[in-house]
Amino acid sequence: LLSGAVQAAAPSAEPNVKKWQDEKGQWHYGDARPISPNAATNSAADAYRRGDYAKAFEEYMVWARQGDPRAQTMIGQMYLQGQGVTQNTRSAIEWLRKAAIQGNTDAQFHLGMLYTANPEAASSRKEAIFWLRKAAEWGNVEAIYTLAGKYAAGQDVERDDREADSGNRRAADQGHPGAQFELGNLYASGRGVSRNDKEAVQWYQRAADQGHAGAQFSLGAMYAAGRGVTASDQDAVLWYRKAAEQGHVEAQYNLAVRLLSGRGISPSAEEAFRWLRKAADQGLALAQWNLGLMYTDGQGVARSDAEAIKWYRLAADQGLALAQYHLGLMYADGRGVARDEREALQWLRRAADQNLPLAQLELANRYLNGRGVELDEAKGMQLLRLAAAGGEAEAMLVLAERSLAGRGTARADQAGLDWLRKAAEQGHVEACYRLAGLYATGQIAGRDDSLAAEWYRKAAERGHAASQFQLAMAYVNGTGLTPDDRQALAWFREAAQRGHAEAEFNIGVFYAAGRGAPRDETQAVTWYRKAAERGLAPAQLNLGLMYADGRGGLPRDEAQAAAWYRKAADQNLPLAQLMLGLAYATGRGVSRDDQQALHWFEQAANGGLPLAQYGLGMLYSNGRGTGRDMVNAHLWLSLAVAGGYVGAAQPLDFIASQMNEADLNRARQLARDWQASRSSASKLN
Numbered sequence: 001l002l003s004g005a006v007q008a009a010a011p012s013a014e015p016n017v018k019k020w021q022d023e024k025g026q027w028h029y030g031d032a033r034p035i036s037p038n039a040a041t042n043s044a045a046d047a048y049r050r051g052d053y054a055k056a057f058e059e060y061m062v063w064a065r066q067g068d069p070r071a072q073t074m075i076g077q078m079y080l081q082g083q084g085v086t087q088n089t090r091s092a093i094e095w096l097r098k099a100a101i102q103g104n105t106d107a108q109f110h111l112g113m114l115y116t117a118n119p120e121a122a123s124s125r126k127e128a129i130f131w132l133r134k135a136a137e138w139g140n141v142e143a144i145y146t147l148a149g150k151y152a153a154g155q156d157v158e159r160d161d162r163e164a165d166s167g168n169r170r171a172a173d174q175g176h177p178g179a180q181f182e183l184g185n186l187y188a189s190g191r192g193v194s195r196n197d198k199e200a201v202q203w204y205q206r207a208a209d210q211g212h213a214g215a216q217f218s219l220g221a222m223y224a225a226g227r228g229v230t231a232s233d234q235d236a237v238l239w240y241r242k243a244a245e246q247g248h249v250e251a252q253y254n255l256a257v258r259l260l261s262g263r264g265i266s267p268s269a270e271e272a273f274r275w276l277r278k279a280a281d282q283g284l285a286l287a288q289w290n291l292g293l294m295y296t297d298g299q300g301v302a303r304s305d306a307e308a309i310k311w312y313r314l315a316a317d318q319g320l321a322l323a324q325y326h327l328g329l330m331y332a333d334g335r336g337v338a339r340d341e342r343e344a345l346q347w348l349r350r351a352a353d354q355n356l357p358l359a360q361l362e363l364a365n366r367y368l369n370g371r372g373v374e375l376d377e378a379k380g381m382q383l384l385r386l387a388a389a390g391g392e393a394e395a396m397l398v399l400a401e402r403s404l405a406g407r408g409t410a411r412a413d414q415a416g417l418d419w420l421r422k423a424a425e426q427g428h429v430e431a432c433y434r435l436a437g438l439y440a441t442g443q444i445a446g447r448d449d450s451l452a453a454e455w456y457r458k459a460a461e462r463g464h465a466a467s468q469f470q471l472a473m474a475y476v477n478g479t480g481l482t483p484d485d486r487q488a489l490a491w492f493r494e495a496a497q498r499g500h501a502e503a504e505f506n507i508g509v510f511y512a513a514g515r516g517a518p519r520d521e522t523q524a525v526t527w528y529r530k531a532a533e534r535g536l537a538p539a540q541l542n543l544g545l546m547y548a549d550g551r552g553g554l555p556r557d558e559a560q561a562a563a564w565y566r567k568a569a570d571q572n573l574p575l576a577q578l579m580l581g582l583a584y585a586t587g588r589g590v591s592r593d594d595q596q597a598l599h600w601f602e603q604a605a606n607g608g609l610p611l612a613q614y615g616l617g618m619l620y621s622n623g624r625g626t627g628r629d630m631v632n633a634h635l636w637l638s639l640a641v642a643g644g645y646v647g648a649a650q651p652l653d654f655i656a657s658q659m660n661e662a663d664l665n666r667a668r669q670l671a672r673d674w675q676a677s678r679s680s681a682s683k684l685n
Contacts (some may be wrong), residue, residue, distance in 0.1 A: 006037075006641060008288065009626075012463075019429025020419040024202035024403040028172075042064070043059055044059035044060045044071070044074075047059060048060075048083075050076070053078065053083040053084030053085075054084040054085075055084070056074075056083075056084055056143070057075070057078050057083065057084030057085050058076070058084075059321075060078070061075055061235065062077050063458070064095060064098075066270065066434045067098075067102075067414035068356075069098070069099035069102040069103070069104035069107060070099070070104065071108040072095045072096070072098045072099035072102075072107065073095075073096060073099040073104050073106050073110070074093035075095040076091075076092045076093070076094075076099065076107060076110065076111075077096075077110065079091040079092035079095060079174050080092035080110070080114070080352065084435070084465070087171075087664075089114070089121070090121070091120060091567040092114065093111065093114055093115075093121055095120075096110050096111040096114065097111055100131055100134070103138070104231045105134075105135045105138045105139070105140035105143065106135075106140065106145065107505060108131045108132070108134045108135035108140065109131070109132065109135040109142050109143040109146070111131045111142050112128045112129070112130075112132035112134075112135060112143065112146075113128075113132075113146070114128075114133035115127050115128035115131065116128040116156065117223035121196070125156070128156060128658060129147075129150070129156050129157060132146060132147050132150075133147065136167070139174075141170075141171050141174045141175075141179075141268070142176070144167050144170050144171040144174075144179075144331040144618045145167065145168070145171040145176050145178050145179045147163075147518070148163070148164045148166075148167025148168045148171065148179065148182070149164070149182075151163040151164040151167065152164035152182075157353040161191075161192045162192075165186065165193075166191060167179075167200045168182045168183050168186070169183065171272070175206075175210070177206070177211070177212035177215065177430045178212065179449075179621040180203045180204075180207035180210075180212070181203070181204065181207040181212050181214050181215040182206065182213065182219070183200075183203040183220060183663065184200045184201070184202075184203035184204035185200070185218070186200075187200035187203065188200035188204075188218070188222070188228075188459050188624060191202070196228075197222065197227040197228030198228040198229075199228075200222070200227075200228055201219065201222050201227075201228035201229050203215075203453040204218050204222065205219060208573070211246070213243045213248040213251070214243070214248065215249070216239045216240075216243035216246070216248070216251065217239070217240065217243040217248050217250055217251040217254075219239045220235070220236045220237070220238070220239030220243065220251065220254065221236070221254075221327070223235040223236040223239065224236035227269070229512050232264070233258070233263045233265075234264045234265075235264075236258070236264055237255065237258050237264040237265045239251075239317070239630040240253055240254045240255040240258065241357040244275060244278075247278075247282070249278075249279045249282040249283075249284045249287070250279075250282075252275045252276070252278045252279040252282075253275070253276065253279045253284055253286060253290075255275050256271075256272040256273075256275035256276040256279065256287070256290070257290075258273075259271050259272035259275065260272045264317045268300075269300030270295070270300045270301075271300075271301055273291070273294055273299075273300035273301050273305050274350070275290045276290050276294065277291060280311060280314075283318075285314075285315040285318040285319075285320040285323065286315070288311045288314045288315035288318075288320075288323065289310075289311070289312065289315040289320055289322050289323040289326070289485045290482035291311040292307075292308045292309075292310075292311035292312040292315065292323065292326060293306040293308075293326070295311065295402070296308040296330075298324075302561075304336075304567065305330065305335040305336030305337075306336045306559045307336075307354075308335075308336055309327070309330055309335075309336035310329065310339055312326050312327040312330065313327060314351075316347065317503070319354075319476035321350075321351040321354040321355075321356035321359065322351070322356065322358075324348070324350045324354075324356075324359070325347070325348065325349045325351040325358050325362070326349045328343075328344045328345070328347035328351065328362070329344070329362070330344075330346035330349075331343040331344035331347065332344035332372065334350075338437060341372040341373075344371035344372065345363075345372065345373065346364075347365075348361065348363050350464075352386075355386070356390075357386070357387040357388075357391060357392030357395060358387075358392060360383045360384075360386045360387035360390065360392070360395070361383070361384065361392050361394060361398070362397070363380075363389040363486075364382075364383035364384040364387060364398075364589045365380070365398075366380075367379045367380030367383065368380035368384070370382070370596055375651040380408065381402070381408050381409055384393075384399050384402075385399065388419060388422075391426070393422075393423045393426040393427070393428035393431065394423075394428065395420045396420070396422050396423035396426070396428070396431065397419075397423045397428055397430060397431045397434070398424065399416075399419045399422065399430070400416045400417070400418075400419035400420035400434075400505045401416070402416075403415045403416030403419060403543055404417075404420075404444065415446045415605060416440070416444070417445055420434060420435050420438070420468040421435060424455060424458070425461075427458075427462065428458075429459045429462045429463075429464045429467070430464075432455045432458045432459035432462075432464070432467065433455070433459045433464055433466060433467045433470075433598040435455045436451075436452045436453075436454075436455035436456040436459065436467065436470065437452070437624070439451040439452035439455065440452035440456075440470070442478075448480075449474070449479040449480030449481075449578070450481075451480070452474070452479070452480055453471065453474045453480035453481050454469045456471040456474065456481075457471055460491065460494065461497065465494075465495045465498035465499070465500040466500070467504055468491050468492075468494045468495035468496075468497040468498070468500070469491070469492070469506075471491045471501050472487075472488045472489075472490075472495065472503065472506070473488070475487045475488035476488045476506075485506055485510065485515045485516035486516045486517075487514055488510070489507065489510050489515070489516030489517055490514075490516075491503075492504075492506050492507050493507065493508070496530070498526075499534070500533045501530075501534040501535070501539070502531070502536060504527050504528075504530040504531035504534070504536075504539070505527065505528065505531035505536050505538055505539040505542070507523075507527040508523075508524045508525070508526075508527035508528040508531065508539065508542065509524070509542075511523040511524040511527065512524035512542075512552075516556035521546070521551050521552035521553070521634060522552050522553040523582070524546070524552055525546050525552030525553060525554060525621040528542045528543040528546065529543055532564065533568070535567075535571075535601075536657070537567070537568040537571040537572075538573065540564045540565075540567045540568035540571075540573075540576065541565065541568040541573060541575060541579065543564045544560070544562070544563070544565045544568070544576070544579065545561065546565030547560040547561040547564065547578075547591075548561035548588075557589075558583070558588045558589030558672045559589045560589075560591050561579075561583070561588075561592070562580065562583045562588070562589035562590045563589075565579045565583060567578055569600060569603070572603070572607065574603070574604040574607030574608065574609040574612060575604070575609065577600045577601075577603040577604035577607065577612065578600070578601065578604040578609055578611060578612040578615070579611075580600045580614065581596075581597045581600030581601040581603075581604060581615060582596035582597070583599075583614070584596040584600065585597035585601075585619075585624075593625075594619065594624040594625030595625045595626075596625075597615075597624070597625055598616070598619050598624070598625035598626055599625075601615045601616040601619060602616055605636055605639070606676065609642070609643075610639070610640045610643030610644055610645035610648070611640070611645055613636045613637070613639045613640035613643060613648070614637060614640040614645050614647060614648040615650075616632075616634070616636045617633045617634070617635070617640060617648065617655075618637075618651065619636035620632040620633035620636065621633035621637075621651065621655055630659050630663060630667075631659075631663050631666055631670070632654055632663070632667075632668045633655050634652065634655050634656060634659065634663075634667035634668075635637065635667050635670045635671050635674070637651055637652040638652055638667070638668070639671055639674060639675070640652075642671075642675075
């Protein structure tokens, strides 16, 4: 019936109205051949263009009633949109059907779409497809594209990838941007065709040049990944921005990420925030989560825990595990909301149930430490293993530490070493440092200085100050590396930039000795002072020595020297204690005080310093700062000789000659007891 209607002859003429056919065979009514209703000079079209829909509707209706299919199509669309007339879908269908029967492809397409949206208005479920096919057969590009989509999705027709591909190609060849975009997707994914990134880029480019937002986004992604084109962060940003400005939500998000990282564009947290907000307002969960992070950190926007909570919750309610994790942390810390451990656990468990390793690790730590939950090491270890298996490097490190120490699990050195290595291989800086330490000391892994240096380097290159220092020491000592003072000094500098006091001190030592750089005592003093002000005892001692001698551009100042000796001596540095004792014994920089001298000599002597033992012995022998005591004098002088200070031998012999056998035996026993206690302490350390 429908097919016959399309092929019908001229409609029946109304009484007293003449009819005529134009050069295309379309029937018209009237005494003369008037201007076509779609002509540029047509008053109906002019009225429509200037927004006078009532006038346009009135004039188009004259033509429509006379059977002009173009006018009927316009009347149908104006009924559909409510332009110049009350919106009426039924009337829209009626007029579009009149035009469609006469072969107007636009009417056929719109009628097919209306029947698709309102199947109850059609006489059969197949009528929508019938009209779309009719329009497509006559070359209506929108109909061709729409049918291709239906074949691809199996919507209202049996799925047919070949028909879908054919339709998209026909529409794409006619310049339809949506079809060109679909062909780009086809080649990019290799769905039904051999994957061809260059072909995909060509179709994306054609569609993007016509302003298709999806194609612009996809073209940006191809530039970002270097697929089918030379990778270009700048071009990626260019196309992401074009798509973002048209409201493409993923493009808005990607553009924001680029603005945060500075890839292909100057970084701007403020502009990134604006684009994330646009994407978040469209409901993109990732954007909502990132917006929460920016409010949490005060990045690109004033810090607001309340706003952070709001956006985390919106993303969490959509099931985004990362948002659920951060929402849980906010409840646990009481940030932006009242602290609520139960609510925190609820959100953390939701995220963990989605196998988010971060959430599994957080829960594991809570169970292992009884924080917010009842202590349960078995549950904690189970979650820890899940997080580690899921690739969370921090979980691998914790699991390694517990396996090596036998905490919460049976001690397993090899398993611990394996987890530590896995964490290190993922670039976990602390794991690299710990693994290097095991190789350097030979604990568990077996000593391997080359591997130690290799792992120290990996951590050092990621800015780990302790690893930078250890790598420098490897260059100093030639352990696992060829000795190289220049490289050592370079790595000491890297560590010093991060506030590593020992590195600062060693830079001072290098400048003082002219190692790795020309000798420069002024620079040495500068670096000693930096480390000394951080509390490093050897640097405090060296700075004191520089003051004592007036070196490195410093005035000779024995009071300053003694002040720095004291700072180091208070930290039990034996040489500093000796120097402070000498200052008190001689009255240099401080008032002479034999009791203070005795005290500091004794501290240094017990620290194993032979020169201090000699000085202490001499004070006892001369009765300075204490009563004369030949037993203690012999004790400390004998220890000084045993420690290698030959200058103590002569006074030791003299004192021995003045002692009876009982006192000598007592002094010798005291010396043996001291050496035994020191040996035991050394083994414990």
